[in-house]
Amino acid sequence: MAKKNDFAQSISKLEEIVAALEKGDVPLEDAIELYKEGMTLSKSCHSQLEKAEKQLVTMMDEEGIETPMTNNDEKEA
Numbered sequence: 392m393a394k395k396n397d398f399a400q401s402i403s404k405l406e407e408i409v410a411a412l413e414k415g416d417v418p419l420e421d422a423i424e425l426y427k428e429g430m431t432l433s434k435s436c437h438s439q440l441e442k443a444e445k446q447l448v449t450m451m452d453e454e455g456i457e458t459p460m461t462n463n464d465e466k467e468a
Contacts, residue, residue, distance in 0.1 A: 398439050405432045 408429040411417055417425060449457045 398436060401432045401436050405429055405436065408432070 408425045412422060412425055412429070
């Protein structure tokens with residue numbers, strides 16, 4: 392459950408940073424630090440989302456071997 396909270400906290404902090412930077416009244420030095428922190432948070436969130444996506448598109452077959460899920464609907468399109 393900690394990962395869910397970490398992700399939610401990171402998104403919340405990222406939203407705060409974006410709001411502060413959009414206001415435009417942050418001194419340049421502080422804006423640079425906020426930007427760096429925001430980029431770090433963004434990369435972390437992106438990485439967590441990619442990991443979750445990989446878990447969602449993989450399933451176990453009957454023998455316990457992970458295999459990519461296929462969408463039969465894609466073949467018909």
